[in-house]
Amino acid sequence: MRATIVHESRSRMRLRLRQKNMTIRQADLLETWLKGQPWIREAVVHERTCCVIVTYTGDREAVLSALGAFTWAGAESSVTLSGHSTRTLNREFQEKLVGKVAVKAAAALFLPAPLRIARIVWHMIPFLHRGLRCLGHRQIKVEMLDALSIGISVCRRDFGTAGTVMFLLEIGELLEDWTRKKSVADLAESLSLHVDRVWLKTEAGEVLTPIGQIRPGDRVVVRAGSVIPLDSVVAEGEITVNQASLTGESVPVAKRPGGAVYAGTVVEEGESVLEVKQASGQSRYDQIVEMIQRSEQMKSAAEAKASNLADKLVPYTFAGSLVSLALTRNLTRALSVLMVDFSCALKLAMPLAVLSAMREAGREHITVKGGKFLEAVASADTIVFDKTGTLTHACPRVARVIPFNGMEEAEMLRLAACLEEHFPHSMANAVVEEAKRRGLSHEERHAKVEYLVAHGIASSVDEEQVCIGSAHFIFEDEKCVIPEGEENKFDALPPEFSQLYLAIDGVLSAVICISDPLREEAREVLSALRNLGVKKLVMLTGDSPRTAASIAEQLGVDDFRAGVLPADKAEYVAAMRREGHTVLMVGDGINDSPALSEADAGIAISDGAAIAREIADITIAADSLWELVRLRQLAMGLMYRIQNNYRFVIGFNGALIGLGVAGILPPTTSAMLHNLSTLGVSFHSMAALPQKKQNKVS
Structure with a gap:
């Protein structure tokens, strides 16, 4: 990287790149690369000024050396960018906002009155079209209120008010669209994999290939430190995979040929060739985006209530305007009422609050x-x-082996391990591991093994019927009995342990006590x-x-x-x-x-x-139950925020209507305050929910 240090303080540096301009992709690439460095604490890239601000830890010279070694080509090969750039979204919004403000100012300053009027009349056509369409569908919606207020203003030759109202409405729509898109993008970004290219194994060697070109059956190469990009099966090699992001397992899992691996998990050791089972478009990122879109169809009752209430309040706003006109004979006061509706804030703020809570939850895994x-x-x-x-913890261990019917403890454990080794659930693993720890070999002596899910195992050993499983399976399904005279011993089994019951020819022969802390x-x-x-x-x-x-x-x-x-x-x-x-x-x-x-x-x-x-x-x-507490806190915080939004929207907009009827607020001021309140409650809904820490109680 060729750059000049513009300002520097302790562990913080501001640099300006020695290039005339920077594309949005370059800015995203550099910022993502910086955030992936072990010495970085915070990194911000400003593409318009080609400036970079880094806050770092460790030795300054090492940081400068790493920055000096940065190249765009190297970053392209080592960094994966999301297909949805928040920076692009923000740039698009800024350009549209500045464009609308500039056109409005230019028209007011430089256009003569006849042209300004012609521009306003032309500009009002889309608003009138939407209003007439609502009327044609026999619906009284906010679009009809907008069209009516603009049309009445133009009929009164109050072109200034009509132009200002349309400008405020367009700014409001732009802000609504931006806030919704940004919320969805932020949520998807927080949960995405950030993998867009993989090493595809071909006859000519390994080729760096966009993930969108990968198809089921293709083979990709992953190495230590790589994120597994797609659900696959190990074809060659052996790796250990950290699956904590999906399963919560704190210990990496060994994966050998034939073993399944999943998108989003990380290779900790080894190198392997994977055969892809799911193509791009079925990746975790795509599923998350689809989930967010589906979530629009899984609205909470509070969201549905807000949407329904917003639609129901529009006719009352319209009726209030007519009542105001009838009582005051003042068209300006009636227009002030039309400028205010509850629909925008209610319909926008509630979904944004939910998306914000979902994003916060994503950050908590x-x-x-x-x-x-x-x-x-x-x-x-x-x-x-x-x-x-x-x-x-689902990591059970054998605590005790209690023999019955004159059997030997070691022999019963050996027999149990012989059966359980074929069924790698957690309790079976505990039995096999305990036999291995005691040095008991359990050669194959049984015939065909029959496994009944959630019940147990039945087989035959040396022409004897052997069953191992739960009490329900042994005593109720298989009708096994406790040896005569050992009922007291059975009743004294330690209650703090789970038990596996082993029976031979219908008689209880051992109880294996399993501890699962x-x-x-x-x-x-x-x-x-x-x-x-x-x-x-x-x-x-x-x-x-x-x-x-x-x-x-x-x-x-x-x-x-x-x-x-x-x-x-x-x-x-x-x-x-x-x-x-x-x-x-x-x-x-x-x-x-x-x-x-x-x-x-x-x-x-x-x-x-x-x-x-x-x-x-x-x-x-994750492997901590405290996340359940955090989930409950987030959910309760969300509902509290939604109720607060209700109270604010109804109270504030109701006050605007009252001030409009009283003649205190003109229509343009009502429209401006209404849009500002909608924007304010939307930004409040997007803010992070309070990070309340739950006290741990005994």
């Missing part, structure tokens, strides 16, 4: 698929939690949720009643259900909703998917299964 789900979170009085992987923050988070107004906290688990009761007591939940199957979870959630509760379901596994779908809002958390994340309305891609 929380993905929300629509405004109505935030409203459900804010109004929820009941939260239902899955236990394993949600309230616990609770999340350290779980009890505090539940208390914090109660402080935020949640009345009922429920835990659902497939564990035995004894284990569930012990866990429930440690957590302090209001209710729990033990030994539940996936259908039972969904039925419980449905029953709570039938009783009139607003229910959130928090889960992470395939077996939680029916309940997630049944709830007012389903929340997938931690190392959730892909289907759970897809079905869930909200995804928390």
Whole structure:
């Protein structure tokens, strides 16, 4: 980079590039490159003045050396830019705004009166057309009010008022369009992958290729530090992948040939060739943009209420203008009423508030698929939690092996590991790992293994029928019995552990006690949720009643259900909703998917299964339950902001109408104040919600 240091203070530097101009793409490229440097704290690029402001950490000479080594070609190959530039959006808005103001000023200063009048008459045609179209559809909408006020002003030969009103209306429309587009762009930007080119493996070697040209079946190369650009399968090589952005797993996962990898995850070690399964257009960024567009169809009740109220208030504004004219016989006062409507602020501010809250949630690693789900979170009085992987770490370990019927502990653990090694769920992994830790080899001795989802495993070993699984599976489905004389031993099983029951030929032979430690923050988070107004906290688990009761007591939940199957979870959630509760379901596994779908809002958390994340309305891609508290705070803050917006819009615009009827405000002033209030409440809706920190309670 060839640049001159214009100003410098401690850890801050202002530079001017030695080039006459800078394109928007160059500005985005440089700013993105700077923000990716390890020494940068803050970077701002001003493309109009070719200036760069950097705030840095570390050695000044190292920073200057890195800046001096910067090249546009190098940045192009190392930086990926979003297809939606906020800088471009802002530039477009600025040019349109300056253009409108310049034309208005030039017309007022230089055009003679006849030409100014002709310009105003020509300018009013689109407004009259929109008003007449509403009349033709027998609708009394804000466009009709605008057309009426402009038309009456022109008929009264008050061309100055008509021109000013049209100018203010156009500025208001421009600001509304910009604020909405910027909110959507900011939200999409905060959640996008920032990958637009990949290394495509061809017969001629590796070729840097735009992601839009990649098709299913193509092979791309990824290396340590790369973001996986598209959902793929490992074709060659071995890598470790950080999947925290999708699953919340803190430990990188090894991926070998045949293993699935997902867009947005990061390669931590190794190099691999991936076979693409989803083409561009199905990437996470595209899905997010589509989600935002779909969210317009998933408006909250508050948004729908605002939109309906805005439309319903237009006829009253029209009637108020007629009443004012009838009482005062003053057309100016009647026009002042027409200049004010509630529609703009109500229809614009509410969606902007929701988009802002969704953007804030995205910054907290929380993905929300629509405004109505935030409203459900804010109004929820009941939260239902899955236990394993949600309230616990989902990293169970074998705590004890208790043999029955004269069996040996080591032999029972060996047999259990022999069966469980084929089914890599968390409890099975714990059994296999414990056998490995004790040095117990479990050679294949069984026949065909039958696995029943959420129940257990059945097989045969040395011509004996062997079953391992939950109490429901062993004692109810398989009708196994406790050995005679060992009932007291069975009753004394430690309740704080989950149990796997192993039976041979219909007789209980061992109980494997599994510990799955609770999340350290779980009890505090539940208390914090109660402080935020949640009345009922429920835990659902497939564990035995004894284990569930012990866990429930440690957590302090209001209710729990033990030994539940996936259908039972969904039925419980449905029953709570039938009783009139607003229910959130928090889960992470395939077996939680029916309940997630049944709830007012389903929340997938931690190392959730892909289907759970897809079905869930909200995804928390981290391993801390405190994000649930933050989600509740954001949702409640959103609803509080919406109510404040209601009060302000109705009160302020109502006051404008009253002042117009009283003759205090002329039409142009009413229009100006109305547009300024709409702009003000819109910017307020776009602002970040308060970052209230929840006190951790014991």
